[in-house]
Amino acid sequence: MIDHQFVVIGAGQAGLAAARLLQRAGADFLMVDAEWAVGGSWRHYYDSLELFSPVRYSSLPEFAMQGVPDAYPTRDDVVDYLQQYRDHFAFPVKLGTRISSVTREPDRFVLRPENGTPMRAQKLIVASGAFGAPNLPQIAGQAVYLGRIAHSSEYRNPDAYLGQRIIVVGAGNSAVQIAVELAGHADVTLAVRDKLRFLPQRVLGHDIHWWFNKLRLNGLNLFSDQGVPIVDDGRYKAALRANRPPIRKMFRAFTADGVVWPDGTQERVDQVIFATGFRHAMDFLRPSGALDAHGQPLHRRGVSTSVRGLGFVGLSGQNGFASATLRGVGRDADYVIPRIAAM
Structure with missing residues (x-):
């Protein structure tokens, strides 16, 4: 039995962008996230943070950030926007669910949370980003x-x-x-x-x-x-x-x-x-064979090169320097999802 056609791990900006494109395509999907609210890393940044991109260039697909177009959003503006984005599209999301391992079986992925019942999916999108583990x-x-x-x-x-x-x-x-x-x-x-x-x-x-x-x-x-x-x-x-x-x-x-x-x-x-950056925090993928010896995802432009049906959204540089930004994750998802769906 397959629980969902797609599962998206991560409910930050990358996961939300992926969710909208899956929703628009009519896919059966679920987002899961270890946090108890959507927004990913944004909720944990320092108080005075401001985006470098103004409001007009800081939106996810099909739902624009509100505000003065040339103003620079604050951390809290972004957190509010990401919550509004989820509410506007009413994505299915299971919060407080940290995935401890993912295995690949012949016709499905099996995701095992730290607490709770395993989930099964035909396709998997990992949108947990590149900011999970401090370097x-x-x-x-x-x-x-x-x-x-x-x-x-x-x-x-x-x-x-x-x-x-x-x-x-x-x-x-x-x-x-x-x-x-x-x-x-x-x-x-x-x-x-x-x-x-x-x-x-x-x-x-x-x-x-x-x-x-x-x-x-x-x-x-x-x-x-x-x-x-x-x-x-x-x-x-x-x-x-x-x-x-x-x-x-x-x-x-x-x-x-x-x-x-x-x-x-x-x-x-x-x-x-x-202030020396972050490393990928994707150890849950090790059982699937999706990572190299250093814990880095094996992929080409976000499509896994070692595990069929697995894609990544929101990795730095995966489709250009705007990847892993509010304005870029939609483009990442738009490249990856059709290719994963066709597998």
Whole structure:
């Protein structure tokens, strides 16, 4: 017996986009998510987060985000929008359901939740995204450090950091935004391995996303090799030039109470925040043979190359640099779902 034609794992932006395309095609499907509300990772981002794309370029298929078209949505705006999206289309979703394993049988997938009855599906869409597991690098001496080590996913606002000596590690958007925000409340240094790269928010009077659309660049992997530049309207570059905070080359080791900088000087540090990205959290797929030895999905543009009937939506770079963004996941789903359905 097959419970559903499709099951979609994940009820964040990618899962919701996939759900709409399945619904439009008349498919029998169910979304499942470990959280107790839709919205995925958005509910866990820091309080002051704003999108780089304005409202007019920040929507899922067939239901536009409301607001001033050229305004930049906040984290809470996005969370509200994703809930509205689910409510508007009334997708079937089973929340509070964490899938612990997926196996592939000859004619079906079997999904086993941590608690509850196994589910069966003919086709499977994994839309749990690329932001499930924080990436924490291992640095020499880390085991002896007595201060706090955190990931940027744990950061919410500066209140808990007042007056502390803090190092933020990273050269991307989150690292710079968090470091600049904290610099007004604590003694902060931004530690980087590579030179910071900036992309202007506006070019010749238009938001950069207007140009991406105009020049049809969203489907290209412009930044896949070096990471996405820091999108800036000028405030972050100005703050860093004014040493708020200062930038230093990445420290080479931890000590019991701080770090050792490349020139050999030691400094006491209360806390280190790693804004060093995320890893895929798809261990539930290991029994199916869908992952490589490093836990990365085996796929081509979101279609599994090792498991028939399995697709991914919302992976970074899967169909261009706009993949894994609000404006890009619909395009990802539109590519993957018809190909999975035809198998």
